[in-house]
Amino acid sequence: MKSPFLEKDYESIRQKAYTLRHNYFDDMDKHLLNLESSLTNKGLDVLWMKDKDSLYAAVSTLVKELNARRLTFDTKIPFESAFQQYADVIPIEQAENSSDDIDLLVLNADFAVCDSGSLVFLDKKSKFCFNKAKNMAIIVNIDQIIINQQDLSFFIALKYLSKENKMPQDVKIIQNQLQYVFPSHLSFLSDQVVSQEAMNITVILYMNDIEEILSSEVIKESLYCIECGQCLDVCPVASACDNLSPIQLIKMNCFDKYNQSQHLFSHTTLCGSCEAACPVKIPLIRLMFSEMQASNLSVKYSRSKQLYSLFSKRSKLNKINNSFLRFFFIKRFFGQNKSLGRYFNSQNGDFFNITYQPPYEDNPNELIKDTDIER
Numbered sequence: 001m002k003s004p005f006l007e008k009d010y011e012s013i014r015q016k017a018y019t020l021r022h023n024y025f026d027d028m029d030k031h032l033l034n035l036e037s038s039l040t041n042k043g044l045d046v047l048w049m050k051d052k053d054s055l056y057a058a059v060s061t062l063v064k065e066l067n068a069r070r071l072t073f074d075t076k077i078p079f080e081s082a083f084q085q086y087a088d089v090i091p092i093e094q095a096e097n098s099s100d101d102i103d104l105l106v107l108n109a110d111f112a113v114c115d116s117g118s119l120v121f122l123d124k125k126s127k128f129c130f131n132k133a134k135n136m137a138i139i140v141n142i143d144q145i146i147i148n149q150q151d152l153s154f155f156i157a158l159k160y161l162s163k164e165n166k167m168p169q170d171v172k173i174i175q176n177q178l179q180y181v182f183p184s185h186l187s188f189l190s191d192q193v194v195s196q197e198a199m200n201i202t203v204i205l206y207m208n209d210i211e212e213i214l215s216s217e218v219i220k221e222s223l224y225c226i227e228c229g230q231c232l233d234v235c236p237v238a239s240a241c242d243n244l245s246p247i248q249l250i251k252m253n254c255f256d257k258y259n260q261s262q263h264l265f266s267h268t269t270l271c272g273s274c275e276a277a278c279p280v281k282i283p284l285i286r287l288m289f290s291e292m293q294a295s296n297l298s299v300k301y302s303r304s305k306q307l308y309s310l311f312s313k314r315s316k317l318n319k320i321n322n323s324f325l326r327f328f329f330i331k332r333f334f335g336q337n338k339s340l341g342r343y344f345n346s347q348n349g350d351f352f353n354i355t356y357q358p359p360y361e362d363n364p365n366e367l368i369k370d371t372d373i374e375r
Helices: 002-006 011-028 028-041 052-065 091-099 149-161 220-224 231-233 236-240 246-255 258-264 273-277 284-298 302-312 316-321 323-334 338-346
Strands: 045-049 070-074 104-108 109-111 119-124 137-139 169-173 177-185 196-198 200-206
Touching: 011 028, 011 220, 028 200, 045 052, 052 137, 070 091, 070 137, 091 236, 091 273, 109 149, 119 149, 119 302, 196 302, 231 246, 231 273, 236 284, 246 284, 258 284, 273 284, 273 302
Parallel strands: 045 200, 070 104, 104 137, 137 200
Antiparallel strands: 109 119, 119 169, 177 196
């Protein structure tokens, strides 16, 4: 059930979110430079990293420069194994419950705001570690940036209120340089004597190797995602298989069309539930069709062409209600994916619940014709 916030005018809210995200990516270079300027004016160090290898190298350099021995990570990237050989990597749960200080806390920001230079953290596992860290390295994915401070509350609400009317329990916003507070050497004279010094904060603007996505005016819209998880929650394939969300499928295929094209074809029913649920109004079905078309044109083997033909004319599949034909259809196209095969076999209704016309269907040079579908 949607929250009252979304029930009020869901479509206009989604359109506003889409427009704001479009405006950011339409002039992203300028906004990123504004963010860098806002951060450096506050005395924060800013690094730019292109891919995962350079990100690991940047964190490694920080560890050495700071002579950090006690590290804690609160990120989606598995840094721990890379640093265990020469530092004491403290699990985040242990760091939370310990009174000991941390030399370096490495974590992801959920959002960053260009005009104010604010760094936003929502329900982080490391929420109490902020008071224990002597130094922080904050990773900001460049696709999770907001232009104006006035839009921050809108995106936080959109990210959380789309799910069971919940809001974040812990919100931290870094707007100025932090102070690390520690007991003074003179504390034996008074329990109240403490010292403080500026915390070393390094912000890493992380490109995450997305140049190929940015180069496509179509697939670029996949970067509008605010990582709310709604498409994953409503996807029948994700729940039946390996929990890959529709937006992840699109991005994966763009990074490696040759290896991921079959993955894209065999892990979607194109039912449209993800697109209807997306609070940022990303046209997920159109993006999937676009990637299927790219895969169809780029690979040599026939299976991809057969599957693209199948999906591009998917309205005909809704007429396959004969159990005998359904059995052989499922076995042929989803036989290697047993989880998805079981999902299809459990459905009594149509294979697809929306009608979609690809934007290139009127193209006279279209490769896929109605006669390509096997009857």
